[in-house]
Amino acid sequence: MTSISIVDIARAAGVSPSTVSRALRDHPRISRQKRTAIHALAQQMGYQPSQIARSLVTGRTKTLGIVISDVTDPFVAEVMKGAEQAGREAGYSLLFATSRRDPDQELLAARLLLGREVDGIIVISSRAAGHYTDLLSSNGTPLILVNHELNDRHAHSVRTDNRDGIEQAIAHLRELGHSRIAFVAGPEGGRSSRERLEAFQEAGSALGLLQFPEWVIAGRGLLEDGLTAFSMLAGLEQRPTAVMCYNDLTAIGLMAAAGEAGVRVPQDISVVGYDNIPISAFAMPALTTVDQPKEALGRTAVENCVRALSGEEVPDVILPGALVIRNSTSRCGPSNRGW
Amino acid sequence: MTSISIVDIARAAGVSPSTVSRALRDHPRISRQKRTAIHALAQQMGYQPSQIARSLVTGRTKTLGIVISDVTDPFVAEVMKGAEQAGREAGYSLLFATSRRDPDQELLAARLLLGREVDGIIVISSRAAGHYTDLLSSNGTPLILVNHELNDRHAHSVRTDNRDGIEQAIAHLRELGHSRIAFVAGPEGGRSSRERLEAFQEAGSALGLLQFPEWVIAGRGLLEDGLTAFSMLAGLEQRPTAVMCYNDLTAIGLMAAAGEAGVRVPQDISVVGYDNIPISAFAMPALTTVDQPKEALGRTAVENCVRALSGEEVPDVILPGALVIRNSTSRCGPSNRGW
Numbered sequence: 001m002t003s004i005s006i007v008d009i010a011r012a013a014g015v016s017p018s019t020v021s022r023a024l025r026d027h028p029r030i031s032r033q034k035r036t037a038i039h040a041l042a043q044q045m046g047y048q049p050s051q052i053a054r055s056l057v058t059g060r061t062k063t064l065g066i067v068i069s070d071v072t073d074p075f076v077a078e079v080m081k082g083a084e085q086a087g088r089e090a091g092y093s094l095l096f097a098t099s100r101r102d103p104d105q106e107l108l109a110a111r112l113l114l115g116r117e118v119d120g121i122i123v124i125s126s127r128a129a130g131h132y133t134d135l136l137s138s139n140g141t142p143l144i145l146v147n148h149e150l151n152d153r154h155a156h157s158v159r160t161d162n163r164d165g166i167e168q169a170i171a172h173l174r175e176l177g178h179s180r181i182a183f184v185a186g187p188e189g190g191r192s193s194r195e196r197l198e199a200f201q202e203a204g205s206a207l208g209l210l211q212f213p214e215w216v217i218a219g220r221g222l223l224e225d226g227l228t229a230f231s232m233l234a235g236l237e238q239r240p241t242a243v244m245c246y247n248d249l250t251a252i253g254l255m256a257a258a259g260e261a262g263v264r265v266p267q268d269i270s271v272v273g274y275d276n277i278p279i280s281a282f283a284m285p286a287l288t289t290v291d292q293p294k295e296a297l298g299r300t301a302v303e304n305c306v307r308a309l310s311g312e313e314v315p316d317v318i319l320p321g322a323l324v325i326r327n328s329t330s331r332c333g334p335s336n337r338g339w
Numbered sequence: 340m341t342s343i344s345i346v347d348i349a350r351a352a353g354v355s356p357s358t359v360s361r362a363l364r365d366h367p368r369i370s371r372q373k374r375t376a377i378h379a380l381a382q383q384m385g386y387q388p389s390q391i392a393r394s395l396v397t398g399r400t401k402t403l404g405i406v407i408s409d410v411t412d413p414f415v416a417e418v419m420k421g422a423e424q425a426g427r428e429a430g431y432s433l434l435f436a437t438s439r440r441d442p443d444q445e446l447l448a449a450r451l452l453l454g455r456e457v458d459g460i461i462v463i464s465s466r467a468a469g470h471y472t473d474l475l476s477s478n479g480t481p482l483i484l485v486n487h488e489l490n491d492r493h494a495h496s497v498r499t500d501n502r503d504g505i506e507q508a509i510a511h512l513r514e515l516g517h518s519r520i521a522f523v524a525g526p527e528g529g530r531s532s533r534e535r536l537e538a539f540q541e542a543g544s545a546l547g548l549l550q551f552p553e554w555v556i557a558g559r560g561l562l563e564d565g566l567t568a569f570s571m572l573a574g575l576e577q578r579p580t581a582v583m584c585y586n587d588l589t590a591i592g593l594m595a596a597a598g599e600a601g602v603r604v605p606q607d608i609s610v611v612g613y614d615n616i617p618i619s620a621f622a623m624p625a626l627t628t629v630d631q632p633k634e635a636l637g638r639t640a641v642e643n644c645v646r647a648l649s650g651e652e653v654p655d656v657i658l659p660g661a662l663v664i665r666n667s668t669s670r671c672g673p674s675n676r677g678w
Contacts (some may be wrong), residue, residue, distance in 0.1 A: 018357050063451070072416040072617070080410045084437055093451050096435035098423055112402070112432050116455045223621050256621040278411070282562050282595040284623040
């Protein structure tokens, strides 16, 4: 049931593996007669030429390895989609491995891909960015970090401006008259989590918003976190009139919990998400959110990896986000006090 | 910027690649002195031992290749999650490649993975199942098809019972008094699409439901298809009182369109989805749907692939689905005539 390797053919032919390898590449140092015989034997044995074996000669495989943090996160899926399109256009195949949001698993996934001789590595949402230096510097494989960065000459960053995104969202709520805004935070250890929370707190201070510690609620960026956050907020004596969420999944979960409890969005409470995943336009009500240029992140990551491979200087890239105003936010009014 | 190969080290050391390969594996036929020298040279040149190069010796890489149809489909993501868990438990790494629902891309993805010496291939939602025979039979790599099947001794199937799922859903609607049921179909060329549509039509005949050709609407399993389907149904003179959708995304899109148009779900129209993706419990109203055992599909696919690799007989597996009744379906009443 195992696949046939060059070593197997060499054994059967009674020659060295390197002779088989050369014969299968039609190397002129191998006689035509021997080449024909080895080709015939390989075919008979069911040998499938391995891209890797070929790449031992060229040193390039035209394949990029992508480490993804969480297959069930629609944000990650949209970044992957952009990467796929750019890979196809540039003539590169993509291999994916997953980290399940775990720093150790992330490094294992990167090693797995490097072991398959990928030309470059892209990491979507790293938790272990600081640990790549040793892994990469020895052979100069380019590393592209999506929404992260690393001070290493082989590492390049493609991200969005979390601070600006949060500032746009909070300014929108402030314009609608909200001054009591809660925040449901993202997963611990994530760079975007930290940046969004810090930006929320700084915007709050700058705009003179009320800030209670119990208005910052822990989360992991999951639908379930929205449920938990809603019941925690509903249990407070001092309730907010609006909630800024780490991501859209959290916001959708929170809106569902509000609906269950008979609390109306946006009449009783305004809700803002982050990411603008496809389903958010179909939520009820349609979700106001900060759009991340997800496909552009994936596309730019692949394009810059290919540029780095061709020896070009590659700049770090920061793509702008943009607030998308839909129906989950409205003017703060009397009913906001009542829920 | 390229990685160092055994060939590079061989060139630098003035020996053959197979000597380098043996030295790095501490093969006794190579003198200790030479081994030490080659190890030192390899380290100095920044050589990273390749899993593949090692696997040329063992014939096994403890890696499975998974071809996934659509990264943005939450059903696929949940199957991947189950596969990941089972892979970790069995000590196998997983490499993923994508087909973007295209039969040609699917075969390219499978070839890409086979070229990286994976021990087995799993395909989540195949469009090209008939074309694997040539690809696999020559070397006996096991193939596991999720929600598909292929008559080949190396191919094994893990699926859910689409007919039974649809029958459960239609029986539920019939019990609620609905006899005017529309169907929004899935992507052309998909096996589950065909089975669900056929099951819908057969259940309709068996139960004596009204069947108009315009009550079967084409779709691709996307959110947008729900929007289109709703406006097509709203434009009919003979409107249905319930809609069965190919999948949850279609159903969520359809409910959003209904909400926009002021048509109430379930009071005016009942809606049923298929898959039970995580977000469906958070839809407004929470979606009645046929639960597919998504993680179990992925888990069983990996487990059976590992069993096939160890030479065990592996049966085809059909896992049961189960209707999950939530709030998007209700008894057919007078308001169902009015929308």
